[in-house]
Amino acid sequence: MAHGRHARHRVDRLNIEVADDSPLSRWTAGQVEVGGWIRRMFAEGERLRSAHGDGAVIDLALGQPLDAPVVVRQAMAAAAAEAFPGRHAYMANLGYPELRERAAEDVDFSGMTGGCLAMTGGAAGAICLALRAFLNPGDEVVGIAPYFPEFRPYCETAGLAFVPVRADDATQRVDPDGLVRALTERTAALIINTPSNPSGHVIEHEEMSAIVDVIEHHNRRTGRRILLVVDEAYRNLVYAPARRVEPFEYYETAVLARSFSKDMGLAGERIGYLALHPSLAGEQTDRGLASCMRALGMVNAPATAQRALLGLGSWQVDVNQYRVLRDHARDAALRAGLEVAEPQGGIFLWIRSPWPDTLAYVSAVAERHVLVTPGIAFEVAERFRLCFTSTPERLTRGLAVAGEVAAAAP
Ligand SMILES: Cc1ncc(COP(=O)(O)O)c(C=O)c1O
Numbered sequence: 385m386a387h388g389r390h391a392r393h394r395v396d397r398l399n400i401e402v403a404d405d406s407p408l409s410r411w412t413a414g415q416v417e418v419g420g421w422i423r424r425m426f427a428e429g430e431r432l433r434s435a436h437g438d439g440a441v442i443d444l445a446l447g448q449p450l451d452a453p454v455v456v457r458q459a460m461a462a463a464a465a466e467a468f469p470g471r472h473a474y475m476a477n478l479g480y481p482e483l484r485e486r487a488a489e490d491v492d493f494s495g496m497t498g499g500c501l502a503m504t505g506g507a508a509g510a511i512c513l514a515l516r517a518f519l520n521p522g523d524e525v526v527g528i529a530p531y532f533p534e535f536r537p538y539c540e541t542a543g544l545a546f547v548p549v550r551a552d553d554a555t556q557r558v559d560p561d562g563l564v565r566a567l568t569e570r571t572a573a574l575i576i577n578t579p580s581n582p583s584g585h586v587i588e589h590e591e592m593s594a595i596v597d598v599i600e601h602h603n604r605r606t607g608r609r610i611l612l613v614v615d616e617a618y619r620n621l622v623y624a625p626a627r628r629v630e631p632f633e634y635y636e637t638a639v640l641a642r643s644f645s646k647d648m649g650l651a652g653e654r655i656g657y658l659a660l661h662p663s664l665a666g667e668q669t670d671r672g673l674a675s676c677m678r679a680l681g682m683v684n685a686p687a688t689a690q691r692a693l694l695g696l697g698s699w700q701v702d703v704n705q706y707r708v709l710r711d712h713a714r715d716a717a718l719r720a721g722l723e724v725a726e727p728q729g730g731i732f733l734w735i736r737s738p739w740p741d742t743l744a745y746v747s748a749v750a751e752r753h754v755l756v757t758p759g760i761a762f763e764v765a766e767r768f769r770l771c772f773t774s775t776p777e778r779l780t781r782g783l784a785v786a787g788e789v790a791a792a793a794p
């Protein structure tokens with residue numbers, strides 16, 4: 385419990401004052417203040433909707449997937465209806481063995497077996513599992529800003545320090561010199577996210593090679609091996625000509641965190657997996673991951689979602705709808721005179737704030753009932769994020785408003 389009622393402490397990172405008179409721990413109270421931009425925009429959406437009605441608010445702040453395709457919904461319904469002894473019982477912590485084998489096929493890399501896989505509560509669960517299983521409290525984890533804001537709490541709850549390093553703003557690529565400067569004797573992992581939330585950047589061959597060169601060089605110097613955590617929550621949402629590269633071909637001490645939240649529209653069902661490079665797998669690792677699943681309180685990934693994946697003939701779903709919306713949103717943003725990073729994958733536009741004060745701009749846009757997320761949530765203050773999984777009409781209207789506000793003086 386927090387002590388010193390009515391005392392206040394300062395969270396220096398964002399310069400926000402936090403009341404210390406709540407029953408929450410200081411860390412959690414800090415999270416409510418600094419980590420809550422996306423949820424805060426969500427709450428603002430709820431408020432505007434109840435005041436003005438659903439149709440009056442264009443909420444492009446939260447990263448919701450499109451609805452699950454019919455085949456996926458049918459598989460979920462069939463899985464829910466299944467009945468056999470033990471259907472709802474505890475299971476092996478890392479998931480149904482036959483599903484781990486299916487996921488190994490999905491990874492499609494030489495030497496992959498079910499033993500390299502753990503079914504988890506989404507990519508979030510996979511990242512937390514990897515951090516818990518392979519790192520020690522006090523270690524540092526480097527991430528690339530702009531970054532998915534949950535990386536920091538994933539690290540901090542494991543006793544790890546999260547160290548962001550800025551991507552190059554013009555290309556959104558990792559800046560190798562910045563990365564060199566961020567690595568220390570205590571660095572135990574690097575988290576990269578491709579396609580990126582929020583920038584839409586997809587890491588291709590040259591960039592992956594440069595990242596691996598930097599960490600291999602560092603490994604030789606320190607005598608320890610950095611774990612490369614590749615967050616592939618949006619892996620199937622890569623828009624040609626951008627192309628995914630296989631991280632395991634570049635570096636062995638690597639894990640992939642994958643999800644069915646976005647392409648299959650199953651975010652609420654909490655299903656994904658952690659894939660280990662075969663060189664990290666083995667009986668001891670298996671037992672270690674199983675105990676971490678329990679230690680994290682996940683125990684095992686949800687049974688019904690696992691059964692649904694087993695029931696699906698293919699895990700490839702048509703993502704053309706996403707590409708159409710991406711094109712529509714990007715074109716509308718450009719027409720509105722906004723500067724957008726090239727959205728090569730994922731579900732977001734990463735737009736430069738037309739006003740020097742991004743928070744003031746985002747608030748002015750919100751006054752016109754259009755919600756977007758300020759870049760401060762991703763530790764890049766001069767941009768904002770817009771999620772394009774909406775309707776074309778709403779995207780057109782929302783981006784026209786963003787352009788009109790941009791044209792007005794701050
Ligand atoms: C980059 C990134 N990683 C991980 C996650 C977590 O996804 P999941 O629902 O699979 O846990 C998200 C969700 O928005 C994300 O954007």
